[in-house]
Amino acid sequence: MKVTLDLALLRDAVAWTGRAVASRPVSPVLSGMLLEAEGDKLRLSAYDYQISAQCDITAQVAEPGRALLPARLLVEVCKSLPRKAVELSLSEAEMIVRCGTAEFGLLTMPVDDYPKLPAPPNPSAVVSGALLQQVAGQVTAAASKDTTLPMLCVVRFDIEGENVWAAATDRYRIAGRTFAWSTIPPQGKKAAPPAFMMVPAAELESTVKGYGSGQAEIGWNDKLVSISGAGRLTTIRMLGEDYIDYRARLKLDYQTWAQVDGASLIAAVKRIGLVAEKSTAVRLSFSDGQVLVEAGGGGLGRATESVEADVSGPPVTVGFQPSFLLDGLVGVDTPRVRLGMNQPAKPVMVTEDADHPEYRYLVMALRLG
Template structure:
């Protein structure tokens, strides 16, 4: 193998593909990144049995070939290289990396032992990459990272043709988002894909960051979901089907509603939260024309700030874990946010300022002493 490639392209491809390499691989060979050169491109691949990643980049291929390299080392080497074109050449069990006057000889892993990557499901939908990133950013923060509760580590997608509902929960909050994509009809005897899927939230979050604006193809079956676009392809192993009835919990039936400027409320909660101790709440009192944000009174001191708001319904004081409230507020895609409440210890609804909001975030309130 002998390849010449632009350093910026190589760095970006190596960094993106390397995220699919497990920190503690099941077998040593899975610590590697597979490089395959053919035609006018270099393909980089990684796999950990749960997630696979492939990235194709343009390159000048003088000699085709393939090599398996330690992924973490390759990422660090590419970061350190000077800004010049890179030449990769395979010599027996060593891949020589030349860039300007710098040269590395990286020992390869046994390429024949590397497992075959799973075949991706046929595409069943097309979505803009920017919208996919937005949905992930709104939903994934609500999923737990506690892997002992697998059902809560996922984003649930329910698909009805071109209309999709997505949700995640960690038992203390639920984030829900509805959106539309373009359906790709099944061809020939190919079966229609399932009407729902459960995607591990951590893998979804890290994957979609690599897809910018432009068409992204989504395919899924009973075992895998695939995301492809811009020369990049990811497959993620799906989880089981059991999930809570999140739609019933995301209704808009509340006695008190407040409409507030999002940026102003976020800034206030962050400031006041500086004196909130780990186990204490930030308190929000919703009353005529304003929201009083308070915290502290313990060992760190106290703070209070008033934010203008349009409030309808009875006054109410609610306590929040600050980071949980901020996750919901930052998911709002309108200048103003609406908060719905039914009492001081009841869950609070956070939505966009719209009659039929597509984003809804239900967060548990803390009991106030």
């Protein structure tokens, strides 16, 4: 195997593919990244039984071949190389990496022991990569990080033709987003895929970062989700189908609504949150013409700040854990944010400034003393 290629292409491909390498692989061979050179391309692959990643990049292939290299070391080596063309050449059990006057000899791993990657489902829909990235960014923040509760560590996609709901929850908040994609007619007489996907949130968030430009094709069956586009292919193993009825909880029936500039409210919550202790809340009081943001009064001190707001309905004061509220506010992509409230201890709805918002974030309010 002998190839020459652009450093920027290699560096980007190695970094993206390396996301699929587990930090604690179940088998030593899964700590490797597979390189396969043929024709005019170099393919990089990684797999950990939960997620697989393949990335094809253009290369001058003098000698085709394949090799398995330690993934983490390869990522770091590519980061360190000077900005020049890179040559990779396999010499017995060593991969020679030359770039300018720098040369590395990386010991290879047993390539024949590397497992076969799963076959991806046929594509069933196509969507803008930028939109997919935006949706994932809006909802994954609400997914649980507690891996002992795997069914809360997912993003649920409910599919109704070209209309899709995406949602995540950790029991303390729910983030939901509607969007549209274009369907792809099924090939042959294959059975229609399930009308939902349960995708692990961490894997989804890291994966979609590679599809920010162009279109992404989505495929799914009862076991796997696939995302492909721009020379990249990812498969992610799905979890089961049990999930809460989140759409019933994301309705917009609230007594009090407030419209406020999102950037101003985010800045105020961040500032006032500096004096909020772990066991206390940031309090937001909504009344005519303003929202008063308050925190503290304990061992760290206190702080207040008012932000202009259009408030309709009875005045109400609610308390939040600052990070939970901020996760919802930053997900709004309109300049003004809408907040819907009923009573001080009831959940609060955060949406974009629209009559039929695509993004909805329901966050549990803390009981105020």
